[in-house]
Amino acid sequence: MRTTVVSQLRSVRLASVPFAILVILPLGGCASWGTQALSVKDTPSPELLGAKDINPAMRERILSSVGQDAHERALRDQLQQQPGNVDAAIQLTKALLARKLPKEALQVLDGVLIAAPGNLRTLNAKGVVLDICGRHGAAQALYRQALRKEPGNQMLVNNLNRSLALDEKSGRSAPARSR
Numbered sequence: 001m002r003t004t005v006v007s008q009l010r011s012v013r014l015a016s017v018p019f020a021i022l023v024i025l026p027l028g029g030c031a032s033w034g035t036q037a038l039s040v041k042d043t044p045s046p047e048l049l050g051a052k053d054i055n056p057a058m059r060e061r062i063l064s065s066v067g068q069d070a071h072e073r074a075l076r077d078q079l080q081q082q083p084g085n086v087d088a089a090i091q092l093t094k095a096l097l098a099r100k101l102p103k104e105a106l107q108v109l110d111g112v113l114i115a116a117p118g119n120l121r122t123l124n125a126k127g128v129v130l131d132i133c134g135r136h137g138a139a140q141a142l143y144r145q146a147l148r149k150e151p152g153n154q155m156l157v158n159n160l161n162r163s164l165a166l167d168e169k170s171g172r173s174a175p176a177r178s179r
Helices: 002-028 045-049 056-081 086-098 102-115 120-132 136-149 154-169
Strands: none
Touching (some): 056 086, 056 102, 086 102, 086 120, 120 136, 136 154
């Protein structure tokens, strides 16, 4: 019985040797002694993101949008710290108008007018936004209010005349009274 067990063990060992050789030889090619087995080449980030596939115009819009958001946040922070900061309000108004958000621009200007009532630049800016919204009568009232404070202000006179012209084009006939 001992001889049968020993002969069986030898046959299993001998059969497993070719199997081990068949498995180990292909795996031996995966490892090399002198160089790294895997390629460790740095891939530039645009290739990782697929930037080649992004339309250049879309990329520009994304970049400007991200930049505008940061700029708008900074301007809003300035206005929170200094509610009467007319320069920050006008810059923020321009940014909001560029993004076609005139209602938000009006809210910004209303906030500044509360902090600095009667400011000519703010009244003018609000008049421009109202004209953009098609509310020419309200815009003209603001221009006239500002012109009562500073009758010779050419910017206000020009904007009032432009508002009157826009009002006539839109079909409503307004009294052509300008200062």
